[in-house]
Amino acid sequence: MSNNDEMYERGIQDAAEDDLNPFYYQHYYHYRQGYDLARRRMYRKRPVRQPVTRKVWPALFVVVLLALIGAGLFIFTTPGTRENATAQLPPEADVVGVTAMPVEEEPPPSPLPEPVVDSEPHLQIGGTARIVNLNNAVLRGRSEPGITQPVLVRFTENSAVTILEGPAEADDYTWWRVANEMGTGWVAEGSLDGVIWLEPQ
Numbered sequence: 001m002s003n004n005d006e007m008y009e010r011g012i013q014d015a016a017e018d019d020l021n022p023f024y025y026q027h028y029y030h031y032r033q034g035y036d037l038a039r040r041r042m043y044r045k046r047p048v049r050q051p052v053t054r055k056v057w058p059a060l061f062v063v064v065l066l067a068l069i070g071a072g073l074f075i076f077t078t079p080g081t082r083e084n085a086t087a088q089l090p091p092e093a094d095v096v097g098v099t100a101m102p103v104e105e106e107p108p109p110s111p112l113p114e115p116v117v118d119s120e121p122h123l124q125i126g127g128t129a130r131i132v133n134l135n136n137a138v139l140r141g142r143s144e145p146g147i148t149q150p151v152l153v154r155f156t157e158n159s160a161v162t163i164l165e166g167p168a169e170a171d172d173y174t175w176w177r178v179a180n181e182m183g184t185g186w187v188a189e190g191s192l193d194g195v196i197w198l199e200p201q
Contacts, residue, residue: 004030011035015042121200123176123189127163128201131155131187139197141185145175153183160201161187 007024011034014021024031123129131139134157142149145168155161159180166176166186173188176198190196 007031008034012038015039123163123166123198123200125163125165129161129163129176129178129198130201131157131159131161131197132199133157133195133197139187141178141183141187143185145170145173145186147171147173147188149186152185155180155182155185155187161198 007028008030010021010024011028011031014024014031015035015038020035021031025035026032121127136157138154138156140151141153141155143152148171155178159182161178161180164177164179164184166174167189168175168186172192174190175186175188177184177186178198179185187198189198
């Protein structure tokens with residue numbers, strides 16, 4: 001066997017044993033040729049390894065799918081859960097065994113009447129009034145309603161009074177019990193011919 005054949009065979013042997021001789025590989029052509037040929041044959045025989053991720057993803061997908069199915073079965077087989085889920089459905093949803101009843105719409109409420117606001121002041125207990133239309137005379141405050149009752153105080157024109165009681169009817173007059181710094185007494189609201197003496201404020 002020639003020297004070239006020996007180097008070629010040694011290259012094949014070193015490739016099979018995975019023991020590369022760097023010196024021979026760099027300086028002997030036939031050694032390098034035998035080594036490379038043997039390595040190429042070895043790689044062709046080895047099975048191609050798939051990446052780990054290609055094996056993991058299908059298994060992971062199956063696990064997630066089974067988990068979702070199990071959760072769905074758990075929800076719809078737990079007592080009370082199905083009833084709660086059905087109760088939360090809108091009225092128009094189709095549910096097996098449940099007939100959706102039409103919802104009657106309530107008529108809109110009728111508008112409330114607007115309250116009548118009396119913008120003009122009027123005599124009332126706790127309110128105030130002014131003595132008017134006396135032509136510089138006085139308005140007599142009596143002990144009780146009536147023109148024959150004793151006079152307790154005389155209220156001057158344009159004086160302000162506070163209404164304490166009333167109204168009371170006596171001798172065809174309407175009477176109010178009023179008071180201010182001058183005193184307290186029952187006074188007539190106005191004359192018989194319609195002249196107002198006690199004007200609300």
